[in-house]
Amino acid sequence: MNIIYFLIGCSVLMALIFLAAFFWASKNGQHDDMHTPAVRILFDDDLSDSEDR
Numbered sequence: 001m002n003i004i005y006f007l008i009g010c011s012v013l014m015a016l017i018f019l020a021a022f023f024w025a026s027k028n029g030q031h032d033d034m035h036t037p038a039v040r041i042l043f044d045d046d047l048s049d050s051e052d053r
Helices: 001-029 036-042
Strands: none
Touching: none
């Protein structure tokens, strides 16, 4: 029974760490540009001269 309490404590701690990482990423602008990554795949890459041949 003690192992269940330990595992619950570990999972709550891990959830809090992931929640803190999410808020840190949001605060630092990680999720500001949601449009560009979605349409970036639609544009062709520029090929260099060595790749054209």
